Amino acid sequence: MPMIRIEMFEGRTVEQKRACAKAVTEAFLATCGGRLEAVEVIFTDIAQHDWASGGKLFSDPK
Amino acid sequence: MPMIRIEMFEGRTVEQKRACAKAVTEAFLATCGGRLEAVEVIFTDIAQHDWASGGKLFSDPK
Amino acid sequence: MPMIRIEMFEGRTVEQKRACAKAVTEAFLATCGGRLEAVEVIFTDIAQHDWASGGKLFSDPK
Amino acid sequence: MPMIRIEMFEGRTVEQKRACAKAVTEAFLATCGGRLEAVEVIFTDIAQHDWASGGKLFSDPK
Amino acid sequence: MPMIRIEMFEGRTVEQKRACAKAVTEAFLATCGGRLEAVEVIFTDIAQHDWASGGKLFSDPK
Amino acid sequence: MPMIRIEMFEGRTVEQKRACAKAVTEAFLATCGGRLEAVEVIFTDIAQHDWASGGKLFSDPK
Numbered sequence: 001m002p003m004i005r006i007e008m009f010e011g012r013t014v015e016q017k018r019a020c021a022k023a024v025t026e027a028f029l030a031t032c033g034g035r036l037e038a039v040e041v042i043f044t045d046i047a048q049h050d051w052a053s054g055g056k057l058f059s060d061p062k
Numbered sequence: 063m064p065m066i067r068i069e070m071f072e073g074r075t076v077e078q079k080r081a082c083a084k085a086v087t088e089a090f091l092a093t094c095g096g097r098l099e100a101v102e103v104i105f106t107d108i109a110q111h112d113w114a115s116g117g118k119l120f121s122d123p124k
Numbered sequence: 125m126p127m128i129r130i131e132m133f134e135g136r137t138v139e140q141k142r143a144c145a146k147a148v149t150e151a152f153l154a155t156c157g158g159r160l161e162a163v164e165v166i167f168t169d170i171a172q173h174d175w176a177s178g179g180k181l182f183s184d185p186k
Numbered sequence: 187m188p189m190i191r192i193e194m195f196e197g198r199t200v201e202q203k204r205a206c207a208k209a210v211t212e213a214f215l216a217t218c219g220g221r222l223e224a225v226e227v228i229f230t231d232i233a234q235h236d237w238a239s240g241g242k243l244f245s246d247p248k
Numbered sequence: 249m250p251m252i253r254i255e256m257f258e259g260r261t262v263e264q265k266r267a268c269a270k271a272v273t274e275a276f277l278a279t280c281g282g283r284l285e286a287v288e289v290i291f292t293d294i295a296q297h298d299w300a301s302g303g304k305l306f307s308d309p310k
Numbered sequence: 311m312p313m314i315r316i317e318m319f320e321g322r323t324v325e326q327k328r329a330c331a332k333a334v335t336e337a338f339l340a341t342c343g344g345r346l347e348a349v350e351v352i353f354t355d356i357a358q359h360d361w362a363s364g365g366k367l368f369s370d371p372k
Binding site: 174175184 | 324327328331332335336346347348349350351352353354355
Binding site for chain 2: 007046049050051052053054055056057059060
């Protein structure tokens, strides 16, 4: 703990996830405290046809 | 916000998800209020061998 | 299954949740099919100071 | 209900998930009570490059 | 990791959660393997008026 | 989207959450890109007796 989950559109590279995990972990520790080893981050890629806003899928034209 | 997540067996089409996102969003707004643009829906497809009920996987014979 | 989770700002009444559970369940069945008894809905109330958009808590002035 | 979710590294077989769903369901019932048919378990496989601890992806060398 | 989440009706005691965390962790390790220290369990209590099945809140008469 | 969820032990102040939401949002944007307004963060406070590691509740003596 803490457990940080990040759901985002698929397409980010492993390099981006690597940098993001490091930056988000540091951002958490700097503001909320805790031990570095205790912070976990899980990424979940979501397809645009699996995410809707305002009742419309992101994969559909606006 | 609000954030609505729908976990279901894999196999639904994008057409079904499109219709579902629209209908569920309208159902939420009609009963709980809020702004259309603020409602998000995320679909997660689950394989039958990743879901169990009563200690048995749905992919196994009953 | 399916499992539908709805996270929203705290403040909705049990009457609203009752109507919402019914309406969302019907919306799901009408578009994705399935059996009525199999649909579950879980509501989670979130305080405005526990939800941020654009890096700002909803409890803060815009 | 109850709803038990298990996120773990990808690689477990369906046989392991089958045994795990049964064992975890029994462990829950033995300690918290409830009806067998009401317990659901959902497995989510996570790639090592989607999980970080201490700001480092598990897919990276320590 | 792994991360095990258990959502259940509110009312279980800390003693039950203590026993459940131990039993579920052991059930996971016996079937899926892994290191004891790496298994985390999070309990979430849900009120009966926040959980619906078949479109009806569990707090309502059947 | 993206949606960032942070589960942590209860006890952080609203000031800490405010700073954390801002810092984590900026960390995400700097590494994964996206629009500021689209990033959402939800905090969930977990009691120490609702979180276990290695089969033991954090509220129990080690």
